[in-house]
Amino acid sequence: MTTKIFAAEQSIERRRSPLTGFKCRACGVLQPADDRYVCAECFGPIEPAYDLASLDATALRFEIENGPRSLWRYAPLLPVAEPKSHYPVGWTPLLTAPRLGALLGVDRLYLKDDTHNPTLSFKDRPVAVALARALELGLDTIACASTGNLAGAVAAAAARNGLRAFVFVPENTEPGKIASAAAYGAHVVRVRGTYDQVNRLCGRLADEHGWGFVNFTLRPYYAEGSKTLLFECAEQLGWTLPHHVVVPVGSGALLTRTATAVSQLREVGLVNGEHCHIHAAQPAGCAPVSDAALDGWRDVRPVRTPDTIAKSLAIGSPSDGDRSVEVVRDSRGSAGSVSDAEIVAAVHDLATTEGVFVEPAGGVVVATARALAERGVFHTGETVVLYLTGNGYKQEPGAFDLRAVIAPDAEEFASTYAEVLR
């Protein structure tokens, strides 16, 4: 049965992307969509620009609704065409949650259950889009800096496409996440230090190796995959925007691309003028975005040493942090900064009321929704969507071949991995 599904997906005519180039978010200059990953003019972040005016809403809706049951149904709104072979990533359930809703005091509560992706987290989405670009470029190695979930997504995607993978994680990453990445055959590089220190190392390595670092050199493509959660929510709600969406924030890419998705759906006429409030959810032990929002929309202050059980959100220096604060403010949203105890209680409440077991990041979202409900942010009759982005099941690493932990140092990396770098 699975074979037939894949065969059917592969027979679908590959659709062209309406990508017209990259636009710099800082200086606004439109530039070619080549292998650059920062603005050539000002070093600012670049994002895909599209010719959406050429899309007809009726035809687009038909095309999407008759597309594959994966994120590639939205290929007309993505920067790269659907690859010939891929996982069925995305098109995850949007569940009604009446029992949890009753507990939180929210009458129209929905769960976007992205734990159903192939490696049990939403990271399969951005990786799917980045991988499609890596295949276009003919790269033989993909890599990432990760708090855990991305490592597994990159490792699995590499395995499925016969690529080599290097995934770099902080040494305190949950064992289950290290295990899954190792199981797919990736070189799991455990680094002494925080995610931000791992990230610095990878920024350096991205310069020195011709690899596809999904969250560096492929980032303009990678980040676009995150739009598809909101696309799916709108379609599953009958092409209607939710009134509220509560988004976990690590780097801020998911939150900012949620706003991009709202804007694009409006621009192409797939949804009407409903307002969508975008709320940020962070753990108190690493809440640079939520703290900035709740403290009068000030600039983000980086957190030097995150301390939270929600390790997948432990990014102290979020690259899309300031933009996330702007998005929350402009959408007339709010934010939550919740304690580890509240996170644990929320994971339990979600599991016991709706049968959905999530990692602590999901608990952050549920606990934030509880706080927002108590503040009177949600009104009767409004739809509230919670993004649940990671599964709670990842297990112990067992006997996988893990190398020694290294310092965040390129030379030590090179010596420890000399034999596989040849």
Add this chain to the structure above:
Amino acid sequence: MSVIRVPAPLRATVGGRTTVPIEASDLRSLPAAIGATYPDLAARVVQDGAFGRFVSVFVDGEDARFLPPETSLVETKVVELLPAVSGG
């Protein structure tokens, strides 16, 4: 004297070099020193006398935002410039 490690997207501003020397007494004076010595590089990473929000600066591996402005750069140190990109 310290050394600036220049990321690939910015190397064209310093004649294609991977590293360039920089004379700056401390972290506070570093943006101005870059402006005086490498104006094309400064045009991309310095705004209003300070590093822009889209560049991450590290001194011997430490995020410069966590270091005091008087951090000395007289002894040989490595200043790393990287795009402010993350997402794990």
